[in-house]
Amino acid sequence: GQQVMQIPQYQHVQEGEDFTTYCNSSTTLSNIQWYKQRPGGHPVFLIQLVKSGEVKKQKRLTFQFGEAKKNSSLHITATQTTDVGTYFCARRGTSGTYKYIFGTGTRLKVLA
Amino acid sequence: NAGVMQNPRHLVRRRGQEARLRCSPMKGHSHVYWYRQLPEEGLKFMVYLQKENIIDESGMPKERFSAEFPKEGPSILRIQQVVRGDSAAYFCASSPRGNEQYFGPGTRLTVT
Numbered sequence: 001g002q003q004v005m006q007i008p009q010y011q012h013v014q015e016g017e018d019f020t021t022y023c024n025s026s027t028t029l030s031n032i033q034w035y036k037q038r039p040g041g042h043p044v045f046l047i048q049l050v051k052s053g054e055v056k057k058q059k060r061l062t063f064q065f066g067e068a069k070k071n072s073s074l075h076i077t078a079t080q081t082t083d084v085g086t087y088f089c090a091r092r093g094t095s096g097t098y099k100y101i102f103g104t105g106t107r108l109k110v111l112a
Numbered sequence: 113n114a115g116v117m118q119n120p121r122h123l124v125r126r127r128g129q130e131a132r133l134r135c136s137p138m139k140g141h142s143h144v145y146w147y148r149q150l151p152e153e154g155l156k157f158m159v160y161l162q163k164e165n166i167i168d169e170s171g172m173p174k175e176r177f178s179a180e181f182p183k184e185g186p187s188i189l190r191i192q193q194v195v196r197g198d199s200a201a202y203f204c205a206s207s208p209r210g211n212e213q214y215f216g217p218g219t220r221l222t223v224t
Contacts, residue, residue: 033212042203042215043155088154098168098210100145102155 002027004091006103014111019076021106023089030092032065032072033100038085046074079110114139116206116216117186124222131191131198133219137206144187145205145213146172146179155203160210161187194223 005024013019023032031050035043047056049065049072056063062075076083089103117136125131137144142163147155157171161181172179176194181187191198201220205213 031211035213035215042217043205043213045212045214048212090155093157093168097170098160099157099171100213101157102147104154107152 002091002093002101004089004101004103006087006089006106008106009104010107010109012109012111013079015081016078019079019083019108021074021087021089021108023072023074023103025070025091027070027094029069029072033090034063034072034074035088035090035102036085037088037105041085043088076108079108081110081112084108084110116204116214118204118216118219120219121217122220122222124224125194126224127195128193131194131221131223133189133191133202133204133221135187135189135204135206135216137187137204138208138214141206141208141214143207143210144181145207146187146189147203147205149201149203149218158189191221194221196223199223 007022031048033048034046036046037043047063052069053067054065060077064073086105086107088105090100093099116138119134144161146158148158149155159172159179160168164183176192178190199222201218203215203218205215207213
């Protein structure tokens with residue numbers, strides 16, 4: 001269906017370690033968005049990927065869209081305590097709808 | 113440039129009362145989304161509106177819930193005859209083109 005699965009659900013890392021979260025869909029995606037939500041906060045838009053195989057970087061964050069446009073990943077290099085939060089991917093609903101479907105999220109904890 | 117505003121930030125209602133949640137989008141944004149989030153869970157799409165029009169309400173319960181986005185003034189999410197199960201955080205997001213979304217701080221609704 002339209003669901004997006006994210007793995008892992010939780011991740012604890014030592015500060016300085018890398019972190020990756022994956023977003024998988026059973027159907028082809030028109031685009032994929034990534035958001036970050038700090039504990040007690042609201043989601044903040046990070047990026048949108050549209051093209052097959054696209055790779056975008058924002059400082060220590062690297063976003064990738066799969067060649068088949070069915071999966072995406074977010075990789076953080078050398079995590080810092082400020083990276084703590086839940087990372088969500090979001091896909092547009094099926095053609096003809098305007099809603100966005102959010103993934104289950106990956107909760108990241110960074111141990112100092 | 114003010115971000116998305118939501119009020120109230122916290123709302124307590126007794127069972128059977130009405131809850132009215134307000135959302136003022138960012139300046140120049142004519143697309144508004146409403147989401148519901150339970151603790152430690154993802155965001156569930158409720159409704160997507162443009163000025164004076166409901167575009168997609170497929171995520172909204174058929175009864176007791178309604179939304180509007182008038183020509184003038186904020187978008188309103190109204191929940192009539194609230195029940196304990198309505199307790200959640202309700203986020204609105206605005207968008208300039210219906211793609212990337214900018215979220216407000218949310219309204220935490222508690223039904224006693």
